[in-house]
Amino acid sequence: MKNLVLLGAGHAHVHLLSTLASQPWPGVQITLIAPYPRLLYPDMVPGFVAGHYALDKCVIPLEPLLKNTGIRWLAQSATALDANARSLTLDDGSTLNFDWLSVNTEPVQDRQQIELRLPGAREYGLFVQPTEAFGALWPRVTELAQSHALRVAVIGGSALGIELAMAIRHRLPTSSVTLVTEGASVAAHDTSAVQQRVVQALKQRNITVLADQAVSIQAGEVTLTSGARLACDIPVIASGAQAPAWLAGSGLALDAQGFMAVDACQRATSHANVFAAGDISTRVDQPLAHSGVFALRTGPALTQNLAAVVAGLEPRPHAPSKFTLNLLSCGDEEAIASWGRYCVQGHWVWLLKDWIDRSFIQRYRKD
Template identity: 30%
Template sequence: MINQSTEKKDICLIGGGHSHIMAIKQLGMRPLPPNINISLICNDQFILYSGMLPGLISGHYRPEDCYIDLKKLCNQAKITFIQSEVERIDYLSKQIYCNQHARLSYDLLSINIGSQPMLYDIKGATRYGCPIKPLKQFFQSWLKWLQAAQSTDEPKHIVVVGGGAGSIEIMLAIHYKLSHTNLPHVNFSLICARPSILSSYHQRTKLYFEDYLNKLGITVIRGKRVTAISQHKLVIDYDMTLNYDFVVWATHASAQPWIAKSGLKCDHNGFILVDQYLRSVSHTDVFAVGDCANFIHTSIPKNGVYAIRQGPVLANNLIATSCNHSLLAFKPQKYYLSLLTTGDRYAVASWGSLHAHGKWVWLWKNYIDRTFIAQFNQ
């Protein structure tokens, strides 16, 4: 009888999110067992690093500064890169069906496909809203609008829907960019469903950004929800209307609809339920990481910090499962460092109740981001 540790094992990674790129980096730093083959399936070879998107919009970075080449990363780690869209997964037969590739079989599967802003329950949002994710498509839509807007002198109204950190950073990045173009008469509005912006942050950080938005003349509409959207018009709480020229949809994370229909056990919001080992609670041969997953016994914010930290644990557990070794538990930290940019080369640092701001914070963030992305593109 063949020892199980010598049997051929096929590991498939679906999605090029933060957790997977960190896992691939870790896997490439050590020799893989000879019986293990790993493939990454992603619909795009180049992914835009979310931490640098505000700086890219502001004009502080070039596009090539902010992209990670998945094919190059996989080649370095001796992992097969497959550029294709996954159409369906059969968890019973362990088959992955892609639209531009032959059917794939797997022994272990990991899903890291991120989340998306809440769109599907708002009339007209999928047609007229410009969601912040996927990031690459959003940036292309922004550039297309900006180019068209610069050909006319008519007043413009930019609206960002959402009150979290990503919403604030995108709004301030757009404000900075447009204040350094020849566009006259641009108004800005931020629509926040909660009573205050940055609801998960310390009061000092909230107040700083409240004051800064007010200083820039950005209108903040609090405690209101967009209930419908049509071409150039938003409906707020069913009775108030607001005209717009460009609207960014950056609301809280929602699960991609197909996940809940796929057969994996999900929570009431459609996110894949996982245990402390990042493993599906319903399918022990499936792992899920990053924004598309929720832990069954704890709750953590959906951001890049936790996704990145899951990468090394995932890398270990995929190999450990294949070799019948014990798994590592993911232990999320209570607090995490948040560095929020203000459009210009200035940023705010927040860690629990600690708060600081200045040009030095932006330089610090710039160093962290450039160092992070360089490790994948070297």
């Protein structure tokens, strides 16, 4: 029997798993490699930080999805991949061979690399990824905040840093919150309409924005490029996510940032038996943002194409719409939505985001 290995239980693989109990693929042994027994849906993590959701409301358990599918689940992570030898190495040192491989893991905050550019990050920083580790540590911060007001610095001015800063402000109203944008302007990749609303939202929530770069972290402070020292009890590291190191030596074609280069069928441009979806991959035919929206949209196409290749058929290209509704929560029950050049804000936008996020969980939750 031939082997298909699904590496990572990201958005697209969760969709694939949800179809297999009712539509099994004959003649193929499927193995899932996923370190956690669930997918923690990152888009709801700011809502968890803000106190709107309990952590277990933000997860999709894997075991109910695997029931009656015959899939073997190994609770491990990949540490090396040799695409030419069709072999994966797992974190217990074992190796696993495959005929087909589909990768849906996430970028990583490489502690060693970040420590080189931001000494002290490893010892004092609260890293946002893996989100499972962050989710486990965040309650300790809220406990600490009960005894005294904290000084929190969120390092990273992208949508992730902005959402977290506003979520922390909502959850810890007596603490000071500073957003260190790493030298860029706030929401630098968004339209000027979004930027203006974000700047205003941060100001209204009394969040200090520093367009400076953190260069080191010590106990109780963060040093910035300007030489300024920012008093800080909790430095939240919300920047520096990159392709995992194990991809570099895999023999796969990669983009300039080290992510897997895939074609319009989500197939590796270098290896016909390897597929990828979500943030770990880059489409060479059309640039798509690394976001939950595109990760999710790829699920049905990846499922169809893997089903095709294991049945000896050709995969088909798919072209997701480039336009997305981007939703940025403001910590309290308000959010900013943007669609192309249009931008709106309000409580109803937060209700919409809340409904979309909870619907995603409901759709795949089978427990």
